[in-house]
Amino acid sequence: MFTARSVARASARLAFPKPPVVRAAAPFQYRAMSATASRFKKSEVIKEAEVPVSVYTPDSKGVASANSDHFSIPVKNVPSSTAPVEHVEAEEDSISPLDEKVYQKMPPTMQKMSVMGKVIIVTGGARGLGNHMARACAEAGAKAIVLFDANQELGDEAAQELHEKSGLAVSFFKVDVRDGNAINAAVQSVVDLYGAPDVLVNSAGIADSNIKAETYDPAMFRRLIDINLTGSFLMSQAVGRAMMAAGKPGSIILVASMSGSIVNYPQEQSCYNASKAGVIQFGKSLAAEWAKYDIRVNCISPGYMDTALNRVPALDAQKKIWKSLTPQARLGAVDDLNGLCVFLASDASGFMTGSNVIIDGGYTLY
Ligand SMILES: NC(=O)c1ccc[n+]([C@@H]2O[C@H](COP(=O)([O-])OP(=O)(O)OC[C@H]3O[C@@H](n4cnc5c(N)ncnc54)[C@H](O)[C@@H]3O)[C@@H](O)[C@H]2O)c1
Structure with missing residues (x-):
């Protein structure tokens, strides 16, 4: 639905893109496969410095046998892009029917x-x-x-x-x-x-x-x-x-x-x-x-x-x-x-x- 408020909001978004708010990440000791929600007050946004990852490859068969299956990735405070992504129309020179x-x-x-x-x-x-x-x-x-x-x-x-x-x-x-x-x-x-x-x-x-x-x-x-x-x-x-x-x-x-x-x-x-x-x-x-x-x-x-x-x-x-x-x-x-x-x-x-x-x-x- 189109309202005066929505127009104002939309034009403000276009004309004056706000820099994203960057907050310090909460301190976090890495523990593989830990559940983190209980360490924070209910109203707090959980901000991780590192994200635990569990990877099960076909070789590991879902068994956490090797350490390499569990690791963590750092979280960077990267400002999200405000630039619109240009959509490139797909090339459709050939059509390959499902065989x-x-x-x-x-x-x-x-x-x-x-x-x-x-x-x-x-x-x-x-x-x-x-x-x-x-x-x-x-x-x-x-x-x-x-x-x-x-x-x-x-x-x-x-x-x-x-x-x-x-x-x-x-x-x-x-x-x-x-x-x-x-x-x-x-x-x-x-x-x-x-x-x-x-x-x-x-x-x-x-x-x-x-x-x-x-x-x-x-x-x-x-x-x-x-x-x-x-x-x-x-x-x-x-x-x-x-x-x-x-x-x-x-x-x-x-x-x-x-x-x-x-x-x-x-x-x-x-x-x-x-x-x-x-x-x-x-x-x-x-x-x-x-x-x-x-x-x-x-x-x-x-x-x-x-x-x-x-x-x-x-x-x-x-x-x-x-x-x-x-x-x-x-x-x-x-x-x-x-x-x-x-x-x-x-x-x-x-x-x-x-x-x-x-x-x-x-x-x-x-
Ligand atoms: N393009 C948009 O932004 C948009 C948005 C919302 C909905 N639509 C709907 O999507 C559908 C397709 O739109 P489009 O953008 O591909 O349009 P288009 O004009 O590129 O293609 C429409 C096709 O329908 C055919 N056609 C028109 N009248 C006909 C009739 N009486 N009998 C048989 N064929 C007829 C035309 O010859 C044409 O090939 C339409 O129903 C349109 O209302 C389009």
């Missing part, structure tokens, strides 16, 4: 965190966040990736590139997420090609920004709701029906936004915010209805991300404000949703449904 042989050797926890053998549909997969989540699913073991997007040229290019770089089966369907009939035909075609989908990642969406509610064109308002909210419904309905018909458990991931939970500053964007709040509540409702079919529904709610959606000169000044209000002092990278997407698609999140996970560099903390 069946490697998968068989992975421990059970890691196997569950993969999407081995799954058929995954990604809408808005031609570019941006959707495209990068599709790549991540390809790396994490998907059997086939299917991109749905309204942009023919970008979609074709993206599918060809993903196939060439990964060697996986990749298809592109030119589908507008507002077009129920086209969606149903495309999903049926996916079933015929690869079998019923296991996962839907619904990332297709648009944003209108800097439009005051009092002058918002109702036709534009309806269009945005139709793409962001009705599109989420039509896609979920078609894919959900295919999962039910095949008796297959599934995972539906709806890309909402932190704007579904907070009001952005300084731009006016009531329609976008309302559409994403609708997506979150729709996702929760669907999760409750479809748990009986073993279909899970969760939302990913990104903060400000550095994608084409935001790479417009008109937003340059606002981006400075957004960064200043984000504890991590940056916009999200285009691949910053990848890990969460794979986790929600995987069986590792099997008990998770109806959740809305905000991933925003801390923006919504203020």
